[in-house]
Amino acid sequence: MVKIDKKAQHVRTSDEALRDSELHQSLILKSIPIAMYAAEAYGDFGTLYVSENIEHITGFEAGKFIADNEFWSSRIHPEDKQKTLDETKEILSKKSFELEYRWKCADGSYHWFLDKAVLIAGESTEHKEIAGTRLDITDRKVVEQSLKTLVEMTASVTGVDFFRVLIRHMASCLDVKYAFASKCTNPSNKRVRTLAFWSKSKYEDNFEYDLEGTPCEKVISGELCRYDEKVTELFPADEDLKKFDAQSYLGIPINSREGKVIGHLAVFHDKPFTEISKHFPILQLFAIRAGSELERMSAEESLKLSNEQLFKKSKHEEIINSVIKSVHQSIDIQEVYENAVESLINNLEEVDKVSIYKVEGDEAVIKASRGTP
16 A cells, blocks of 8 residues: 555656646746747648747737638738748748748737748648747847948948937937937046937037946946936936936947947936837947947047147158258358248248347347248
């Protein structure tokens, strides 16, 4: 009896473990945007089975797909429909397919799906089935489209114009009213200046501000910072947030290729964030692109400064050589003075008058002069 009881207990334990495992699998499947299905491999490719989590993904119950053979195909986006149906039919010869298309969900919005399936062999065409999965890839497609649009919009612009286009597109993608980009203005990274600032439907003037007491302070320290609501209460010293009646905030550092923080991108809104996390990949792509442009601008400024210094050095040498040449034209000291001031007034820019003085005793006596005071 003891042995039988132990065996029965073992069976119950195994059954409970199996049920727990099946429950966990069921919960996992319901939480991810992928549905499994089986369909006929002929005619209208009617659905034979679809997992219950299809309702979570599309808003339609599984029975809707099974009851109507044309339900799936009828809601494919018109621009994708013919290509999708043609490639589905080719499964009889190719044995599998992998498709991407838009499908109209219950709320009226189109979602992108990655549809992957294989042909399950049967005795005849009528007995063959398709077994596959449909994965909602809308978020990935949004990122891809945003990046493509960004590349197209910024292909012909650089510098300040680039950042103006960037933050306007960023505000549009994230559906927020305010967006800006900044660069650090001192080695300690305690102060930044905006490169472009988008406010509702227009650009605002750029400005410089201290980071202390603002949510931007943590961003410049190297962290992605997100505050879904009540951001003004969390940062009461930030007067700009109050000015724009900000409720939510999201910021990401702009890094150099060496990983040093050189600025940041930020958005804020007059309403709480709801699904802002799905936009993190977009914001990260924008930050990488912004970092490249900010480094390019810095290199351009350094090159310009270097050229200016080189030009000044070259100009100074030219002036000195000209003066030396002019004074060598005569051995008369007064003519030397006259030739020197003549050469200087002709070569120096933004100079109205040049004079040469000689100290004689306690006085400085003017020896030659050109120009007007």
